[in-house]
Amino acid sequence: MKLKSDADTISFLNAVKACAGEVYFVTSEGDRLNLKSILSCYLLSEKKSDTRQKRLW
Numbered sequence: 001m002k003l004k005s006d007a008d009t010i011s012f013l014n015a016v017k018a019c020a021g022e023v024y025f026v027t028s029e030g031d032r033l034n035l036k037s038i039l040s041c042y043l044l045s046e047k048k049s050d051t052r053q054k055r056l057w
Helices: 009-018 038-056
Strands: 022-028 032-034
Touching: 009 038, 032 038
Parallel strands: none
Antiparallel strands: 022 032
């Protein structure tokens, strides 16, 4: 599944919390972020905001 750039991040991360198992986000560089980790959630949100900023330029 690909995460769309206009996805609601808060709702998405709340849905991740509700999952029983592990949930991973694989970056374009091949890194695997465990979205149950607070640090990984932060990195995901930063990556998402960085993508939005690039589109504005």
